[in-house]
Amino acid sequence: MANRRQPIVAVLGHVDHGKTSLLDHVRSLGDRGRSSVMDREAGGITQHIGATEVPSSILNELCAPLLGGKQFDSPGLLFIDTPGHHSFSTLRARGGSLADIAILIVDIMEGCRPQTIESLRILKKAKTPFVIAANKVDRIHGWSTMNGRPMKHSISEQSRESLGLFEQRYWDLVGQIAEEGFNVERYDRIQDFTKEIALVPISSREGEGIQDLLAVVIGLAERYLSEQLTDVTGLGEATVLEMKEERGLGKTLDLILHRGKIRKGDEIVISTVNGAICTHVKGLFSPRGMSEMRDAGDRWDDTEVAFSAAGIKISAPSLEGVLVGTTLRVVDSPESRQKSIELAESEATLSIVLEEEGVCIKSDTVGGLEALAKELGEKEVPIREASIGKVSRRDIRSAEASSDPLFRVIMAFNTEILPEAKEELDKSELGAMHIGSEIIYRILEEHEEWLEKRKIELDEERRETVVYPGRIMLLPDHTFRVSKPAVVGVRVIAGRIHVGQGLLKEGKRIGRIKSIRSGQESMKETHQGSEVAISIEGVTVGRQISEGDTLLVDVPESHARKLRKMEMSATEKEVFDELLAIHRKEDHFWGR
Numbered sequence: 001m002a003n004r005r006q007p008i009v010a011v012l013g014h015v016d017h018g019k020t021s022l023l024d025h026v027r028s029l030g031d032r033g034r035s036s037v038m039d040r041e042a043g044g045i046t047q048h049i050g051a052t053e054v055p056s057s058i059l060n061e062l063c064a065p066l067l068g069g070k071q072f073d074s075p076g077l078l079f080i081d082t083p084g085h086h087s088f089s090t091l092r093a094r095g096g097s098l099a100d101i102a103i104l105i106v107d108i109m110e111g112c113r114p115q116t117i118e119s120l121r122i123l124k125k126a127k128t129p130f131v132i133a134a135n136k137v138d139r140i141h142g143w144s145t146m147n148g149r150p151m152k153h154s155i156s157e158q159s160r161e162s163l164g165l166f167e168q169r170y171w172d173l174v175g176q177i178a179e180e181g182f183n184v185e186r187y188d189r190i191q192d193f194t195k196e197i198a199l200v201p202i203s204s205r206e207g208e209g210i211q212d213l214l215a216v217v218i219g220l221a222e223r224y225l226s227e228q229l230t231d232v233t234g235l236g237e238a239t240v241l242e243m244k245e246e247r248g249l250g251k252t253l254d255l256i257l258h259r260g261k262i263r264k265g266d267e268i269v270i271s272t273v274n275g276a277i278c279t280h281v282k283g284l285f286s287p288r289g290m291s292e293m294r295d296a297g298d299r300w301d302d303t304e305v306a307f308s309a310a311g312i313k314i315s316a317p318s319l320e321g322v323l324v325g326t327t328l329r330v331v332d333s334p335e336s337r338q339k340s341i342e343l344a345e346s347e348a349t350l351s352i353v354l355e356e357e358g359v360c361i362k363s364d365t366v367g368g369l370e371a372l373a374k375e376l377g378e379k380e381v382p383i384r385e386a387s388i389g390k391v392s393r394r395d396i397r398s399a400e401a402s403s404d405p406l407f408r409v410i411m412a413f414n415t416e417i418l419p420e421a422k423e424e425l426d427k428s429e430l431g432a433m434h435i436g437s438e439i440i441y442r443i444l445e446e447h448e449e450w451l452e453k454r455k456i457e458l459d460e461e462r463r464e465t466v467v468y469p470g471r472i473m474l475l476p477d478h479t480f481r482v483s484k485p486a487v488v489g490v491r492v493i494a495g496r497i498h499v500g501q502g503l504l505k506e507g508k509r510i511g512r513i514k515s516i517r518s519g520q521e522s523m524k525e526t527h528q529g530s531e532v533a534i535s536i537e538g539v540t541v542g543r544q545i546s547e548g549d550t551l552l553v554d555v556p557e558s559h560a561r562k563l564r565k566m567e568m569s570a571t572e573k574e575v576f577d578e579l580l581a582i583h584r585k586e587d588h589f590w591g592r
């Protein structure tokens with residue numbers, strides 16, 4: 001075993017098809033209790049790649065009845081739990097590239113979904129051997145389950161009706177996968193595993209068929225991966241899963257060591273937001289027992305050396321800004337250092353095409369940012385800015401700078417908005433929008449909803465005539481009717497007036513313009529310098545108004561917001577500022 005590493009097993013599939021519950025069950029097989037990762041993850045979806053080691057002693061004991069007296073020669077299996085929704089295809093590709101073998105989990109009741117098809121294509125491109133776990137057989141009508149029972153025994157004890165329903169679902173699934181170029185057969189009927197993909201029926205919830213699934217994985221690994229599993233020596237390479245702050249250690253990195261070995265004191269090269277850096281391993285730790293890395297808590301063992309494949313934690317100086325999802329490389333010479341620095345610099349450069357105009361995106365990791373960018377690319381949404389970290393005030397201002405109001409949005413995956421940025425957003429006069437979530441498909445849904453709503457608003461604004469502020473003077477000896485409505489001659493001394501506008505005298509509303517006439521011509525609006533007759537509802541000349549009075553022509557608050565972004569003449573701006581001062585005595589935020 002010393003010269004043979006454990007295979008890395010990726011678990012892929014569509015959201016809610018049971019990946020994490022399967023791994024939760026695998027972890028529960030050991031003597032130590034399990035902690036449910038699925039319960040902790042946002043929305044029940046695994047957002048970051050996690051890893052769980054299952055030692056060969058447990059695998060051999062569990063699968064003994066199905067292995068025919070054979071023993072698993074490798075130290076165990078290292079399971080990678082990859083995000084399942086199709087928006088995480090970038091991370092899944094990273095998981096697939098790390099994996100020696102994969103389990104594609106499919107809900108037998110739902111069959112292949114777009115994310116399942118995408119997973120098949122990733123596996124095909126990476127030429128990764130895989131097994132299909134047809135999950136949720138317990139939902140087949142009449143199916144009888146027994147916790148921990150091998151599926152080989154379970155099938156023989158089902159009713160004819162349940163088996164008939166199972167076969168129908170099974171053949172539907174076989175046909176769907178065949179469309180992607182794979183020949184699928186039930187695992188207990190396969191003669192040559194190089195020509196057919198094994199399908200194992202399971203119930204991850206009830207723990208039925210798990211032994212069969214693991215036995216097939218073990219069999220494939222032992223038979224077809226013997227050469228690549230000997231890569232346990234040489235310079236270590238690891239994928240960065242997460243950066244954490246640990247008490248007594250400072251910043252640490254959770255890693256999957258997928259090649260070679262790593263020791264305390266080794267010089268390493270890693271990618272950061274500022275490019276490649278060199279540092280050295282100060283502390284090296286491995287999760288105790290079958291602890292899932294993200295939930296190991298304080299169950300970490302201090303160690304001097306780690307061999308691939310393994311989930312490990314390291315502490316080291318200068319880990320600020322390390323990019324999650326990139327590769328850590330051990331170096332031992334100027335040549336290997338230079339080569340590793342070049343590779344790290346390449347990984348630090350985001351592979352996202354930016355446009356002159358588009359939305360802004362943020363994430364906490366490189367993989368998350370690339371995954372969100374890929375989703376937006378498929379929806380033909382251009383991206384103007386992409387960066388890692390929390391949403392800042394600068395991000396809000398950058399979004400506001402877009403010339404297209406439909407691009408004034410920041411989509412943030414799994415990262416917070418800073419308080420000062422939130423304040424800036426609340427004060428935004430240009431309609432900037434922040435959409436954030438720990439689940440990408442929710443961001444996409446909210447963006448579509450906002451887009452539809454914003455299009456309607458913009459369309460209404462285009463159709464609606466914006467009314468401008470104005471100032472009028474009632475001309476002496478030009479009262480044509482005293483009331484109901486009052487008809488008077490006025491001169492527009494500033495701005496412009498429009499039918500329907502309210503009139504203010506000394507800051508108080510006194511009436512509304514019902515009509516505007518010049519001679520026999522009826523008008524909707526008129527500008528500074530003109531003299532016209534207007535009818536005013538709600539006033540009586542000699543009471544609320546008198547000849548010689550100067551009145552302000554008010555604007556609706558919704559129009560005031562638009563006017564702040566529009567060009568106005570100096571006199572219009574003067575009247576507008578006067579109106580703002582009047583209204584903000586009662587409402588501090590009027591017109592904002």
